[in-house]
Amino acid sequence: MTVSSEVALFSILGVILIENAFEIYLCLRQIRVYKSSKKIPRELEGVLTEETFHKARVYGQDKEEFSVFQSIIMQLLVVPLELYLGFFAYIWAVSERFTDAIGLDGRSEVFVSCMFVLVLNVINFCKDLPFKIYKTFVLEARHGFNKQTPGFFVKDQLKGLAVASALAAPIVAAVVAIVQSGGEFFFVWLWVFTSAVTLLLMTIYPSVIAPLFDKYKPLDEGPLRKSIEDLAASLKFPLKQLYVVEGSKRSAHSNAYFYGLWGSKRIVLFDTLLLNKGAPTDEGLKEEEKGKGCEDSEVLAVLGHELGHWKLGHITKNLIIMQIHLFLLFAAFAFLFRTPVLYQALGFPEGVQPILIGLLVVFTYVLAPYNAIISFAMTILSRRFEYQADAFAQKLGFAKELGKALVKLHVDNLGFPIYDWLYSVWNHSHPTLLQRLDRLAGDKKTK
Helix, strand or coil: CCHHHHHHHHHHHHHHHHHHHHHHHHHHHHHHHHHHCCCCCHHHECCECHHHHHHHHHHHHHHHHHHHHHHHHHHHHHHHHHHHCCHHHHHHHHHHHHHHHCCCCCCCHHHHHHHHHHHHHHHHHHHHHHHHHHHHHHHHHHCCCECCCHHHHHHHHHHHHHHHHHHHHHHHHHHHHHHHHCCCCHHHHHHHHHHHHHHHHHHHHHHHHHHHCCCEEECCCCHHHHHHHHHHHHCCCCEEEEEEECHHHCECCCCEEEECCCCCEEEEEECCCCCCCCCCCCCCCCHHHCCCCCCHHHHHHHHHHHHHHHHCCHHHHHHHHHHHHHHHHHHHHHHHCCCHHHHHCCCCCCCCCCHHHHHHHHHHHHCHHHHHHHHHHHHHHHHHHHHHHHHHHHHCCCHHHHHHHHHHHHHHCCCCCCCCHHHHHHHCCCCCHHHHHHHHCCCCCCC
């Protein structure tokens, strides 16, 4: 390894260390909050019980401590060791041999890149599996959220690996081919291609890929469906279908979202959001599930917030920003990816510069400071959008119901209401519960 490649390698390792050390520092700040916050905030007195507050505090602390442990093992130990030992160069060489072994041309960068992605997916799957098992069957189960059986978990993980690999291989092949044959301005064609693929995946994922993992069914006829359809019609929201997803087979956490482009939208409600609708005498529910979920009026308020994102153009704005960001990334990649020292730093012999490796190094490490700045800016923008969507729901007359729904969802999901200010500013794409309730109460003017 040359002096310049050693400098490049240690620069990359330095970026990894600084970035993850900062993330761990923020987590430790929040852990200190969990340990020291023993009193329910004044705004939630009479709404949040001492028992729920304590459960949420312990759950949050457990999650944060697990996150710190995982970051130390993976990001501060495994990843730096892999880079130092030339892990990517070794996997590339293995991929060349595998490509030849199955009768394809091991000298073809397109074929080898596809094989590299498949091999790397399997390796990353194996590395992440112990953490997923612990999080699912120990951490989440300890706090009453895991609903997966071991069989369901194994099937789900293998299915995820298969789908990810099936999608990644053709996309990687196209990316490498475009860079090879796109000429001086290949990054423009690369941007056009990835933008088209992104839009395609956004369109087909909920209706084609997501049903491979969870069961979707139309929302039953009734007052809730009628209220949602009336709300959508009043806002001229092009609602095509209302679905309920059986998220309860996977987790007790709840959510709602909509998807679809232009004139065809679909709203999806998690069954956990509707689980009991405030009727604790429902049969067939476990004791801990009774009373969970939202009233119809509260579900409608949550959807009023979500439709506010659509009406205010937040989805379109985010899409435009994402495309500009993607174009700048590819332009930077075009400028940097032929730098030999980047490949030599990862253990590749002189003259070997795989396009896919260059993409990985430039996007993940070289542009890490830029990505951190953009991510922080998008977090700030997201919080602003959330306030605006809350204000939209408030104007629809849902202020009281939305506030009640936010508290219920927080309680049902054991969300902790108190956060370290720096941790929250850096990590939270949504304002905290107390901040949102404060705005809904009209104590501050929504910008």
